[in-house]
Amino acid sequence: MRFWRKVIAIAWKDTLSEVRTKETVSSVLVFTLLVIVIFNFAFGTSQETMVLVAPGILWVTFAFAGVLSLNRSFILEKEEGCLEGLMVCPISRETIYVGKLLGSLLFMLVIEAIALPIFAFLFNLVLSLQLVVITVLATVGFVTVGTLFSALAVNTRAREMVLPILFLPIVVPVIICAVKASGLALSGEPWGSLSSWLQIIVAFDAIFLVVSFLVFAFVIEE
């Protein structure tokens, strides 16, 4: 119980500073829109090609948006020496991990909640519950490994350059499954045909939640 109180305190701190500055969500949201618009030029506008490439566009956009916003997550902590402050707090490293994870998850979900309807509107697609479920599950996958690697990247010389190099190859299975499942969802398939893809994403989420939780302490120790 006390663990969760501390976790929520950290996530709340991030949310509060985000609400006051609106730095991450607003800039990543604009970035997301730009990527969607630019992809539109790359693939033309015919409805048939759109149905084929839309899932790909969506997940490339969200993966890049994830890299951007996850990078912010620990760069902010590092800049003002907040990370040191957190580390001298009487809380375990794992608490910091879960707290930062919840904060990033919230930001990503807010960005996606705004971007998804715009995406559907621009590409003339129908949003479904399936698409929402896929997005939430895949975002959890992004954030679990992303939080771990963000904390790692910020302590290297190249800082924000390192996160995409680490993050993207590891989340390849999530991207593959999310693209496939979204494609099926957009063409109106039933839940049954999506299940094997969703299972892999859920397995990824569960495995990397545990693994990242266990190794996080080694990433931020000084």
Place this chain on the structure above:
Amino acid sequence: MKKNILLGLSFVLMVIALYLVFVYVPTEKEMGIVQRIFYLMVPLGWLSLLAFLIVFIGSILYLAKRESKWDILASSSAEIGIVFTTLALITGSIWAKPIWGVWWTWEPRLTATLVLWLVYLAYLIVRSYATDEERGARFAAVVGIVGFIDIPIVALATTLWRGMHPGPIIFQGGLAPAMLLTLLVSIAAFTFLYSVLLIQKVSMKNDEMEMKRLKELHS
């Protein structure tokens, strides 16, 4: 001494493997002469997995015990592993050209190998970008653990992604006894080569550390 025995053994096995591949084993009926590259590709693929398993084990032991010998083991194995993975990708392309008519296809095994290659490239990059050595070792170990756990999920996702078509003919059904023998000898030869390289690399890194220590002592 032990090194030389291993080196000699891997040399002899390698010569035998070459003889088996190019002289002894009959040419495969459907794919023709190209199929012989299979006896090179499979051992390379297997070795990259073995090398990364050693990285995984070394990384866990390093984080648990903080002895630099485990880090040296893991990083040496990663460097050798990435060489073998690169070779596996190259031989895979050479194989793909005559069989499928293109240099690269997104065949599940090839795709998974490419992802593997990228993960361990990141492993080496993280180490070189770290601000000090101890930190680099720690970060690399984390990537070594996460990366290895990712491999089966990547393999599963890429297999499913390509529509669960049965793999190339070789992997189902059995191999003819002569082919199996050739493959096994080739795998053994390459495994010995790996262990020789690993021992060399580890002792080289140990010497480097010793040199650095002496230098610091001197200055």
